[in-house]
Amino acid sequence: MTPPTNISRLSLNQYTTFSWNVEDATKGCQRAGLSWIGLWRDKVAEYGLENSARVVRESGLQVSSLCRGGMFPADNKSERQKRIDDNRHAIDEAATLGTDTLVLVCGGLPNKDLEAARQMVYDGIAEIIPYAQERGIKLGIEPLHPMYCADRNVIVTLGQANDFALQLNTAFPEYQTPVGVVIDVFHVWWDPQVFAEIQRAKGIIFGFHVCDWITPLPDVLKGRGMMGDGWIQLRKFREAVDAAGYDGPIEVEIFNETLWAMPPDDVLELMKERYLKEVY
Amino acid sequence: MTPPTNISRLSLNQYTTFSWNVEDATKGCQRAGLSWIGLWRDKVAEYGLENSARVVRESGLQVSSLCRGGMFPADNKSERQKRIDDNRHAIDEAATLGTDTLVLVCGGLPNKDLEAARQMVYDGIAEIIPYAQERGIKLGIEPLHPMYCADRNVIVTLGQANDFALQLNTAFPEYQTPVGVVIDVFHVWWDPQVFAEIQRAKGIIFGFHVCDWITPLPDVLKGRGMMGDGWIQLRKFREAVDAAGYDGPIEVEIFNETLWAMPPDDVLELMKERYLKEVY
Numbered sequence: 025m026t027p028p029t030n031i032s033r034l035s036l037n038q039y040t041t042f043s044w045n046v047e048d049a050t051k052g053c054q055r056a057g058l059s060w061i062g063l064w065r066d067k068v069a070e071y072g073l074e075n076s077a078r079v080v081r082e083s084g085l086q087v088s089s090l091c092r093g094g095m096f097p098a099d100n101k102s103e104r105q106k107r108i109d110d111n112r113h114a115i116d117e118a119a120t121l122g123t124d125t126l127v128l129v130c131g132g133l134p135n136k137d138l139e140a141a142r143q144m145v146y147d148g149i150a151e152i153i154p155y156a157q158e159r160g161i162k163l164g165i166e167p168l169h170p171m172y173c174a175d176r177n178v179i180v181t182l183g184q185a186n187d188f189a190l191q192l193n194t195a196f197p198e199y200q201t202p203v204g205v206v207i208d209v210f211h212v213w214w215d216p217q218v219f220a221e222i223q224r225a226k227g228i229i230f231g232f233h234v235c236d237w238i239t240p241l242p243d244v245l246k247g248r249g250m251m252g253d254g255w256i257q258l259r260k261f262r263e264a265v266d267a268a269g270y271d272g273p274i275e276v277e278i279f280n281e282t283l284w285a286m287p288p289d290d291v292l293e294l295m296k297e298r299y300l301k302e303v304y
Numbered sequence: 305m306t307p308p309t310n311i312s313r314l315s316l317n318q319y320t321t322f323s324w325n326v327e328d329a330t331k332g333c334q335r336a337g338l339s340w341i342g343l344w345r346d347k348v349a350e351y352g353l354e355n356s357a358r359v360v361r362e363s364g365l366q367v368s369s370l371c372r373g374g375m376f377p378a379d380n381k382s383e384r385q386k387r388i389d390d391n392r393h394a395i396d397e398a399a400t401l402g403t404d405t406l407v408l409v410c411g412g413l414p415n416k417d418l419e420a421a422r423q424m425v426y427d428g429i430a431e432i433i434p435y436a437q438e439r440g441i442k443l444g445i446e447p448l449h450p451m452y453c454a455d456r457n458v459i460v461t462l463g464q465a466n467d468f469a470l471q472l473n474t475a476f477p478e479y480q481t482p483v484g485v486v487i488d489v490f491h492v493w494w495d496p497q498v499f500a501e502i503q504r505a506k507g508i509i510f511g512f513h514v515c516d517w518i519t520p521l522p523d524v525l526k527g528r529g530m531m532g533d534g535w536i537q538l539r540k541f542r543e544a545v546d547a548a549g550y551d552g553p554i555e556v557e558i559f560n561e562t563l564w565a566m567p568p569d570d571v572l573e574l575m576k577e578r579y580l581k582e583v584y
Contacts, residue, residue: 132519136537142496171451173494174535175519180494214453214460216422239412239455244521255454257416 034299035060035088037233037277038067041288046071048288050083056292060273062088063121065114077120087123088273089164089206089231090114094128096148097141097178104144107131111152119159125230126156127164127206132175141178149192153202164206164230165189171244182212182221189228204228207265208277210235210248213256222264229270234258234303235278246279251298258302274303314579315340315368317513317557318347321568326351328568330363336572340553342368343401345394357400367403368553369444369486369511370394374408376428377421377458384424387411391432399439405510406436407444407486412455421458429472433482444486444510445469451524462492462501469508484508487545488557490515490528493536502544509550514538514583515558526559531578538582554583 036058038049046067053061061080068076068090080087093114098104118126130145149163156163165185168177179185185205192203205225210233212218222229236254241247251258262274276295283291316338318329326347333341341360348356348370360367373394378384398406410425429443436443445465448457459465465485472483485505490513492498502509516534521527531538542554556575563571 133535136535138493138535138537169450170494171449171521174517181496184496213418214450216461216464237454241451241524244524255413255416255418257418 030300030304031057031296032059033272033274033304034058034296035062035273035275036292036295037062037091037275039064039091040276040278040283040295041291042284044288046076047079050079050085052288052292053085054083055289056296058292059086060088060275061085062091062273062275062277063123064091065117068117068121073117073120077122080121086273087121088275089125089127090118090121090123091127092129092166093126093152093163094177095131097131097134097144099134104148108148108151111148112155115152115156115159115161118161124160125162125164127166127231129166129168130177130179132173132178138173138178145178146188146192149188149203150195153192153196153199157199157202162201162230163203165203166206166208166231167211169211181215181217182207182225183217186221186224186228193228201228204230206231206233207261208233208235209256209258209261210237213237213261219264222261222268226268229265229268229272231272231275232262232265232270233275233277234262234299235276242280242282246281248278248280250278250280250283250294251276252302262303274299310580310584311337311576312339313552313554313584314338314576315342315553315555316572316575317342317344317371317555319344319371320556320558320563320575321571322559322564324568326356327359330359330365332568332572333365334363335569336576338572339366340368340555341365342371342553342555342557343403344371345397348397348401353397353400357402360401366553367401368555369405369407370398370401370403371407372409372446373406373432373443374457375411377411377414377424379414384428388428388431391428392435395432395436395439395441398441404440405442405444407446407511409446409448410457410459412453412458418453418458425458426468426472429468429483430475433472433476433479437479437482442481442510443483445483446486446488446511447491449491461495461497462487462505463497466501466504466508473508481508484510486511486513487541488513488515489536489538489541490517493517493541499544502541502548506548509545509548509552511552511555512542512545512550513555513557514542514579515556522560522562526561528558528560530558530560530563530574531556532582542583554579
């Protein structure tokens, strides 16, 4: 048997067990001996914010992050303002749920002007920093795989996310690193610059997510694999992130219809086994 | 009516009209008033190499490129040698077909060691350079979209392709730029560095391909769109490539089941119209 300390950093991102509501997922994590859970806003809304906060608090689990804020670019000012307001709600929810980290999926293109959309992301994050700081929430920019550039996130490399985080932190010297990056291996593993950028992210790594890249890719959105089933050098990434000073939770976030059809408790057991074999 | 000179650089990559064999495609290009065609090895093999060379020669069309060499990484030496031999065949075929450019799709992962696979690509290209030069063929490294990194091409950015081409050209000072890059907007449009890298590619741009990125992506492999139907700033790319000194053919290469189901002559008309509206 593996001593439980080895999984002390392992966190279930609740999308990995999609059929479970917040309470189910909380209880599942307890049964599996986990210490962390990562939450999604839609799942929290479905179960109710206060109810979610209560069951998580009562479970003793720590919340590694809330997914997601972001989605800043929009074609007109009033829509952009709506997005800002929604990010403020996300920050409130994160605080209520007891996590210190809001993951930002920054948003896709409102029109063909990619550079303008990237500027809207920068400006949007800058606008929510003071409110996030007031509520004790750090903002983690998650670069997404370039295949999501048009419709989900114009921030597509860790280099870009680092640039934004470092610039924003410099622009707000009154706060201590309000912005950082969330590194998900699925999104960044292909990048020839990624290990250099992980080193550069020292001190601003706010989250680390693992899963795997399987082939043929089953689906653009729901195509992630269980650790060990694909092509990513997971341990190498975990060691690089550790070497850059990150010692926080490691979330397993897998969107995959086959895993979603399995009994969720079995998914958690498989996840623990693969985490110890492939990641830790 | 648009004067025909405006489409003087337009080339039909024959995969855009997938149902046509080489002769059909050649005749279709003539009917459409095109001057260029881009060929694929499987289509050429299906119609016969000598027959293909003859119908193309008789048509007066110029062959913009032959797709594809590459596929270098493999788990053992004998398999890697087979790939090298196949590249020599591809070089022979390119010479027979009367093009000066072989497009390299460099190959995916034989195992999880991404760095080793990239080294195998470098070594493989180095090995075929003398033979390619002997036969009058330039080698164009085409970076593919990162979503193909595991199974098709570990070369995923124009920066990487430039690095390889520039290093290889330095390693073979006896030849004049034996290696260059082929830039397909579908593969590189998302890259924050792409316009800097296009400038850096000055003098080694061996091909330029256009299509569009449509959402939702219909399919990982057959998900490309007709120019103007998606999100890419096509004219900006064409102007950047021109500014870097490229004045060669512009291939339209679209893998898309909906377009493949249309009458191919209609696809060519649409392609010309969109090329003039969106690209040129």
